[in-house]
Amino acid sequence: MPAYGGFERLALTDLPEPKVAPGEVLVRVEAAGVNPVDWKLAAGGLDPIMVAHFPMIPGWDIAGVVAGNGLDSPEFAPGDEVFGYIRKDSAEHGGYAERVAVPVRMLARKPRALSWAQAAGLPLAGLTALQAADRVGAGAGDTVLVHAAAGGVGSLATQILVARDARVIGTASPANHDFLRDLGAEPVAYGPGLADHVRELAPDGVDVALDFVGGESVDVSVELLRTPERLVSVADHRAAALGGHYVWVRPDGEGLAALAALADEGRLTVFVEKVLPLREAAEAWRLNSEGHTRGKLVLSLGES
Structure with a gap:
């Protein structure tokens, strides 16, 4: 250019x-x-x-x-x-x-x-997902809300978390719900009533929220989280002001190697x-x- x-x-x-x-x-x-x-x-x-x-x-x-x-x-x-x-x-x-x-x-x-x-x-999408999950130690035993879970970053985050034995609740349009089920997530429709839909699956709220959308999804996450410190957004700076984290992805050869290992084990595509x-x-x-x-x-x- x-x-x-x-x-x-x-x-x-x-x-x-x-x-x-x-x-x-x-x-x-x-x-x-x-x-x-x-x-x-x-x-x-x-x-x-x-x-x-x-x-x-x-x-x-x-x-x-x-x-x-x-x-x-x-x-x-x-x-x-x-x-x-x-x-x-x-x-x-x-x-x-x-x-x-x-x-x-x-x-x-x-x-x-x-x-x-x-x-x-x-690389970029995978490292974004990996670094977002790592920032709050998301893993086994956690119930994780992933916003835009069927998207490029969200689908990789979902696979990473499932590989770590986390429970994943993912937001997506109804057309993508079967896709999320195939990834091992429990789908919910985004939009009005999202918090109520999530509570139907997790009455006590969620441990972690990974936001790949910004805007209202950050506010819903704060409402559902047991503690705001485990909120991560890559799309909305407000997450940090609300007690969580804003992540800008960094190049990282070791992180790429970890993603490659998951792919070669058949746990990430x-x-x-x-x-x-x-x-x-x-x-x-x-x-x-x-x-x-x-x-x-x-x-x-x-x-x-």
Whole structure:
């Protein structure tokens, strides 16, 4: 992208081979995940907190093959299959590219059980779910209310919590209730009367609430929680003021490795709605901005 703007600013172009700094590896990208932050960043939405350099290559989720090493990067070797959440300190060299240089701390070995597209759709959403659950120690014995449990982050949080032997009550539209049951959650419809619906399943309230929506769901969570300290939101800053936590996901190779282990054990999968070639990135952004997809949207570099 030559400057901040909307979907119309996206364009395929040739740039020099990335320089690979110490502690980095060069990754040949097989697939890149699409997230709302990609097009929000491109529109200038993070300009108050993040420096951008142009031309900017968007994309923070990748899966690919190590093609070369910088100095002091023994963690991976050429030919290793990796995936990562590659948010750097400034916005410039993202994952919508054939090759990208990535700090090794942002990568882990790709799950064998997942396709390239699934692996590319996991990092940001998976780490968001994992870090939200870890912030309040959600696990065995807890009754956890997950808002937007059928969404990209919520469906991963649900699987992580079920793998930890937590009881999950998940909000979703009725059309997604069978989907949540298949994940091991007890579904409830969001909207008016949500607190009453949850109390029908958990009369004494819930131990933990993970909010991936914001707004009214935060208020309902406070009403249902036994203690507000176990409220986590990734969508509403008010959670912290109400005694809970607001989480902004961090790159974390160890967290990615934990997610990969769950996937290879058959306890976590990624639902991919559609795979598009890189040249159709603008269409992927349009679909993502509409918010109607259940699974992840992924760009294939092999078809670009």
